[in-house]
Amino acid sequence: MILRMAWRNIWRNKLRSITIMMAVALGLTAGVFASAMINGMMQSRFHEFIENQISHLQLHHPDFVGQQEVYQHTGVPRDQLDRVLENPMVRAATVRTKVHSMIASATYTGGVELMGVLPENEKQTTGFHNNVVEGNYLEKHGTNEILLGSALAEKMRVQVGSRVVLTFQDVDHNMVSAAFLVTGLYETGYTRYDESFALVHMDYLNNQINIGNSFHEMALLLTDIDHIPAMTKELEVMFPGLHVRAWNEVSPEMSVLVEAGDVFAYIFLVIILLGLAFGLLNTMLMAVYERTREIGMMMAIGMNKQRIFALILFETLALSLVGGVFGIVGSWAIVSWVSRVGIDLSAFDDVMKEIGFSPVIYPVLETAFFITLILFVMLTALIASIYPSLRAMRLNPAESAKR
Structure with missing residues (x-):
């Protein structure tokens, strides 16, 4: 019953719900694509460095x-x-x-x-x-x-x-x-x-x-x-x-570069998820404010505070999951296509060669990344829903019903 009510409630204001879903989808698509670009650049440089320059192991005096x-x-x-x-x-x-x-x-x-x-x-x-x-x-x-x-x-x-x-x-x-x-x-x-x-x-x-x-x-x-x-x-x-050294000892800077690439990829996602959190928080606070009288009446006729909390929580999750699914599917499709054709940055060939990167970039992301992303979207939605849910749960039924 709570799930059905939550699903119906998000479509009571279709424009606002669709807007937040699109924002979530576009934000995730942009974040995932940026992460895939960074990952692709780093993997390409690493592969080039290992396969064509230093190899995996070196032996010296x-x-x-x-x-x-x-x-x-x-x-x-x-x-x-x-x-x-x-x-x-x-x-x-x-x-x-x-x-x-x-x-x-x-x-x-x-x-x-x-x-x-x-x-x-x-x-x-x-x-x-x-x-x-x-x-x-x-x-x-x-x-x-x-x-x-x-x-x-x-x-x-x-x-x-x-x-x-x-x-x-x-x-x-x-x-x-x-x-x-x-x-x-x-x-x-x-x-x-x-x-x-x-x-x-x-x-x-x-x-x-x-x-x-x-x-x-x-x-x-x-x-x-x-x-x-x-x-x-x-x-x-x-x-x-004799002294045997692995690639990360031969070139510590490459090791740092690979680690930095992973960090930057996740920084992009954190920024996107923060935007998602604030967007959901604002949307749900507005929904609670507009439905203060309705929530008060539901509490007055016997709906307990835990169900009110769950109702707002499920509405937030529904908004984020619908947008998140579209965003993840869209980003997966774009990354899959671009990873085959590549992005040609030959216009910046001199700059790319100076820093050791190929002028053609092929975005790369592992399946595990998308699974992790889904979990992070759900976690972000849960965190963003806490304050609006508490706000709704703490409403006074008598005062709210009069508004």
């Missing part, structure tokens, strides 16, 4: 991370990589030699981090060959080929076929200069990375710096991110004395 000196190589023969690749938790792995160097052309001199890589292993681990936009990937084994970021090449005023000179220290602290042939230009979508890293053949670089068959870094891409703790323990057993 204990002092290499802080100092990054040439002599701080692992001392492990690179054929040990085969042992690592035999592990079923490992999807792909590679080793790298890394040195700080100065790069020079006829018009430019600047710093760059030189990475000696195994081209085929690097393909499988980071898919770096997919970033080549001009020229070719490293193809001629053991030669002086070099891949430059297009942003760095533009600064240096060089192109495919140009030669550049790199100067760096060898393992004995001697200065070494070597000429390299630019065979390709790459773009990762992150301008700062493109300006800071250059790739060469590991064999060639190792010969220049005299570290033989060793390496500075091993990077592992796992079949599942949840395997990180177990694989870390196995690597520590396989390579005692």
Whole structure:
């Protein structure tokens, strides 16, 4: 009976009820879409960062991370990589030699981090060959080929076929200069990375710096991110004395960025839910004020205060749930469609590349998010209904019936 009365009551003023339902629906749709956009941006950046740059795990000499000196190589023969690749938790792995160097052309001199890589292993681990936009990937084994970021090449005023000179220290602290042939230009979508890293053949670089068959870094891409703790323990057993770090230790700023994305997504929802709460509170207070005489008469003929409280409570829940259902269904439909076609922000391409985000954003939300949202809408409605329900429950039947 109370439920039926509550449902009928919300349609006594159709315009006001429809208005608040639309406000709830539109507010939730906007909030959910904004959250999906933020989540999509963060997931895209995280996936790009893990799959194309740092991988899930890295292995180094204990002092290499802080100092990054040439002599701080692992001392492990690179054929040990085969042992690592035999592990079923490992999807792909590679080793790298890394040195700080100065790069020079006829018009430019600047710093760059030189990475000696195994081209085929690097393909499988980071898919770096997919970033080549001009020229070719490293193809001629053991030669002086070099891949430059297009942003760095533009600064240096060089192109495919140009030669550049790199100067760096060898393992004995001697200065070494070597000429390299630019065979390709790459773009990762992150301008700062493109300006800071250059790739060469590991064999060639190792010969220049005299570290033989060793390496500075091993990077592992796992079949599942949840395997990180177990694989870390196995690597520590396989390579005692070396330092194993997960992605969030390698790049704490990315860890913070992922966490911040989750926080911002929920901040949007909290703002929307606060608006929903105040809208419902205002609507129900107005309804109680307009129906003071009616409520007084119901109390006078025997309806107890608990039922009056429940009546206002159910009316508030009905308003919020109807609007909430439309909002959630609408937002789910919009997010599902946009997640397939994406939102092209190529007009802001330079800005997006500067901060490392793809110019095409695909909104992403998990089903659990919508379930959580429904619960939060109901909780918000319950909280918003308390004051109007108490106000109605405390009315004096005799005085209210006279109004």
